[in-house]
Amino acid sequence: MKILVVSNLYPPDVMGGYELGCRQVVEALLRKGHDVQVLTTVPRVPVRPLPQVCRVFHLADVYTPQLQEGLSPLGHVLRHADACWVRAFNVQVLLEHLAEFTPDVVYLWNLVGLGGLGLLGCLHHQGVPWLWHLMDKTPRDLCTLPWEPGSEQLGSAMAPLLDGLYLACSCRLVEEIQRHVPLPSSAVTLLPNWVVAPLWRRRRWYAGGVLRIATAAGHLCREKGIDMLIDAAGLLRQYGYDKFFMALFGRTDDDFSRLVQARGLQEHVHFAGFLEQDELARHYADCDVFAFPTWPREPFGFAPLEAAAQGCVPLITDDCGIGEWLVHGVHCLKAPRVAAAFADAFADILRGRTELARLGRRAAAVVAEEFHLRRLLPRIEAALRQAAERQRPALGLPEEAYHLALLGEKLGGALVQDLVAC
């Protein structure tokens, strides 16, 4: 198949798991002999050129925190409109690639920052079939007005543009999108996230002694529960436990180290910086528990699965996306998202009430068997084939699609200008 992949970011320009997952699938599809071209944005950092990757879209960067700081409320609205609605420039880029590459199917990933509605409108107008891999509430973000009332109407108005096929990593994500956007359930296939990293030989299974706890995220932030995890470490100390060590992998802008100092936890909590996935996997093989006290709207998250593959037992928030795929007490541990609950779970392990080694072996086995990308790739290919069959005649010439994009961009601008006037 000729597959045109569209993603806002593409490694090594990364924010988190969404684009890392995109690269893993692209590489797997290339290995299977598909003709794949990636269309993404001009990188935010210098990167080496890759033969199948065109970094030509313009990105409305809503991801770099430093660029968001100091923006007025109006600035946020303008940035949102730019990122989510229509960027005629990017529509023109897409049209040119559609003409040159003539894909059988377009494989959409995260469209925030690209003027995603414009790209969807273009594909709809040109009758190009697509499959959208959802690892975040992107359709909802695109159809949201920065001022809340009216969002539902925007979702309804955009319904024709959303007529395609979807892969989604959890039911909770689909439900979250459907609360604002008419996404037909029949168009969605559930597909979990995956692992690809090699398995490392564990040097030990936990049987008492120092408990090694890891957590990792592209961006360590409050949504990922980092402050809560530090609080849980503090509670463990209050309970009288000191045989534990937490390693936190990822970039952070928050001043969590001050919190660590304030709790007197310097000997127990260590910020280990950002590591590539392969390096992280090796660390997971040396850790006993992967703590994932993430917010309830976490669609899935790759990291707990990657840790589980190495026998490092995930301890996850009991209502996050990955929780739909793993069973408490069988492959993982679940706890309510409060520091005390996580501290209690750690204490149970330290007291020997939770037999971690057995959980770890089962977790590693199930992940290797059910969540490896080589097992999931045939389902992705089948979804791409199914999407490709939905090709239909274009509603007009590419020039008209671009003209409509210009109109959409200006209409969005008019709405924002109105907000200024108000």
Place this chain on the structure above:
Amino acid sequence: MNSLPQPLSPTRIVWLTAGSVTGPLLESAVELASPPGLSVVVVSQGEKWSRKRVAPGVTMQVLVSPQLAQGPLSWDLAGVVARCDLVHLFDPCSLSAALALLAARLRGIPVVATCPAVSAGLWAALDLRRLAAWVVPGGASAAELSDVYRMVLATRREAA
């Protein structure tokens, strides 16, 4: 087994006007819809939603539209447009006309516009007349409009 013959659904035309609906406009709509097989929905925008049938084949619909700095704009327009075969923009320079034009063309629905006395707004800035299937002069009679609609719809059918 042969299926039962389906009754032909009437061709549904949306007339979008930015201002208030005038008597002559309604008379034109009534005249246009007098032969069976064609219905006209005259859409305007206001503070209170309403919909009423004013004659056989003619309905007046008022959409609730927040008054933006550049004119009223209702998201419901997209839904109204979605259910028709042809859109006629009587005030193509208005913001709501631009939205209706976008919504219609994204569904492959042809758009006819009445040539404005003074070209302005996005209509002028983006040369939107190129997105319209036909531009008719102001004051075109119901018979003339009927001919244009028939021709535009026939072209669309051929393209399909």
